[in-house]
Amino acid sequence: MVNPLLVLAAVGYANAAYFEKRQATSTTSGSSSSPIPQVFQTSPELFAGPTITGVAPFLAQSNPAPFGPTVSFVPNMPLETAIPIAGNTKNQSIFQLMGQVSPYFPNPDGFGVQEYPLPAGSNISQVHVLHRHGSRYPTTGNNVELFGGRIANATKTGNFSASGVLSFLNTWKYGLGAEILVPVGRQELFDSGVLHAYQYGHLYDPSTKIIARTTTQDRMLKSAEYFMAGFFGLSWTNNATLEVIIEQNGYNDSLAGYFQCNNSNLPVSTGGTNASLVWEGIYLADATNRFKSLVKGYNWTLADTYAAQTLCPYETVAFGYSAFCNLFNFTEWQGFEYSIDLQFNGNNGFQSPTGRAVGIGYQQEIMARLQNHTLNTPNTSANITLDNNTSTFPLNQTLYFDFSHDTNIMAILTAFGLTQFQQYLPPTGPPPSHSLIVSHLEPFGTRLDIEIIKSPQPVPANRSANYTSGPPTTYVHFILNQRTLPLGVSFPACGNRLDGWCEFNTFVGTQNNSLALANYTYACNGKYPAVPYGNVTNGAP
Numbered sequence: 001m002v003n004p005l006l007v008l009a010a011v012g013y014a015n016a017a018y019f020e021k022r023q024a025t026s027t028t029s030g031s032s033s034s035p036i037p038q039v040f041q042t043s044p045e046l047f048a049g050p051t052i053t054g055v056a057p058f059l060a061q062s063n064p065a066p067f068g069p070t071v072s073f074v075p076n077m078p079l080e081t082a083i084p085i086a087g088n089t090k091n092q093s094i095f096q097l098m099g100q101v102s103p104y105f106p107n108p109d110g111f112g113v114q115e116y117p118l119p120a121g122s123n124i125s126q127v128h129v130l131h132r133h134g135s136r137y138p139t140t141g142n143n144v145e146l147f148g149g150r151i152a153n154a155t156k157t158g159n160f161s162a163s164g165v166l167s168f169l170n171t172w173k174y175g176l177g178a179e180i181l182v183p184v185g186r187q188e189l190f191d192s193g194v195l196h197a198y199q200y201g202h203l204y205d206p207s208t209k210i211i212a213r214t215t216t217q218d219r220m221l222k223s224a225e226y227f228m229a230g231f232f233g234l235s236w237t238n239n240a241t242l243e244v245i246i247e248q249n250g251y252n253d254s255l256a257g258y259f260q261c262n263n264s265n266l267p268v269s270t271g272g273t274n275a276s277l278v279w280e281g282i283y284l285a286d287a288t289n290r291f292k293s294l295v296k297g298y299n300w301t302l303a304d305t306y307a308a309q310t311l312c313p314y315e316t317v318a319f320g321y322s323a324f325c326n327l328f329n330f331t332e333w334q335g336f337e338y339s340i341d342l343q344f345n346g347n348n349g350f351q352s353p354t355g356r357a358v359g360i361g362y363q364q365e366i367m368a369r370l371q372n373h374t375l376n377t378p379n380t381s382a383n384i385t386l387d388n389n390t391s392t393f394p395l396n397q398t399l400y401f402d403f404s405h406d407t408n409i410m411a412i413l414t415a416f417g418l419t420q421f422q423q424y425l426p427p428t429g430p431p432p433s434h435s436l437i438v439s440h441l442e443p444f445g446t447r448l449d450i451e452i453i454k455s456p457q458p459v460p461a462n463r464s465a466n467y468t469s470g471p472p473t474t475y476v477h478f479i480l481n482q483r484t485l486p487l488g489v490s491f492p493a494c495g496n497r498l499d500g501w502c503e504f505n506t507f508v509g510t511q512n513n514s515l516a517l518a519n520y521t522y523a524c525n526g527k528y529p530a531v532p533y534g535n536v537t538n539g540a541p
Helices: 004-011 143-156 164-170 183-203 218-232 254-260 271-283 285-292 302-319 330-347 355-370 406-415 504-510 514-518 520-525
Strands: 017-019 123-132 210-215 240-245 399-404 447-455 473-480 483-485
Touching: 123 183, 123 218, 123 355, 123 406, 143 302, 183 218, 183 447, 210 218, 210 254, 218 240, 218 399, 254 355, 254 399, 254 406, 271 285, 271 302, 271 330, 285 302, 302 330, 330 406, 355 399, 355 406, 355 504, 355 514, 355 520, 399 406, 406 447, 473 504, 514 520
Parallel strands: 123 399, 210 240, 210 399
Antiparallel strands: 017 240, 123 447, 447 473, 473 483
């Protein structure tokens, strides 16, 4: 039978969430299995969003590798990324310069601190994993879809022709689907589940069944399922129950906080988009002129150039290879990354008036877990119907898995007050160095692991020894895309620790004012004018 406590708790949440249909049901002697009520089922999916499948990949036939008689053949793994790019003297992959549409890779540079092992005798007692979905098709109405429509319409006239490096457009057709995971996106989440099983598998108590949370969007649900299969195996429904929170206008959901934050979807929060447009006009000026000279019967614009560049990552993750990738030189790919850095900075980060507000619901949930209490006040995007009951907001787990979106995770970093990403980014070009590099923060398959570490004595900040004299001490450790986020950089109270940790109570203290700083009600629903990009500096109006 279904756990009666779970069903009783869930019956009141019909408008808030539903549970995984395929979860294993427990039976006792003389009892029979009972189906979970439909409102808790994931098949058929509810509020799944667009689920348009694109053309199937055929890389064995379409792959042009090895790209010339003098180029060494490199097998695709599974994507074809060994594409020669003009000006790439550092042999750096352009697929690590694609912002939030980069296929997953661990942060290659870190965040300014080295990685340290746990001293002998210290233990990770709990981990909170916040995970982005895997690689997907573009969202509906994306600029690449619109570009595909424009090229199709031009071709129908019979006057369109392209030459040189654009000659493939004479026969090219837009073939991408919309919104759902592509094959490598499924792999990214499964592989991450395997990785996290190696990292934290010991924390799972086989006698328990944990609650993991995701949203109703198809790619979100599937990402959670692939992750769970990687972590637990194909019988994961014996180990975890998915709490699937409705992702739709009118429903509170901390994993998609923008739905209930109206101003985050209005021009007051598009400063990053405006800044990016300025930069696109600068770094793509030469490319736009190159392409204009190769096309007849069509008015090629800057928007077409940016869409063509954006098609490279989307077609690559969907089909394995894209002819759009080597249309651009390495400097232009560096420019592409910065265009996305600007967008996230001004739309979702500290330069956005709704940056903190969109992420504050999840920040409040984490702090509630850490301080062992539920949430009872409806003052953020958190779903209080779920969060005020330990059946749907458990407080006794050692493993927590939550699945979210790129812009939401950026807002969560902002809500936590990680000011190392607060730097102003000028729209006229990148500064000599900056920390907010979206491909390092929010690639497909992003994962933020928040570890709680218990030590028998204080661990010295300079890591000169395992311990110093003192009482047992608990620490908080943030890890983003497999590299430590040093909390002392953003919170001086945490100290200048070489390992980036922060003492638990000190970290809790740094978060005490986060809700007030977000100014949620006014930021999301207040009437205030849009201000020029750069005028907002702290993620709130």
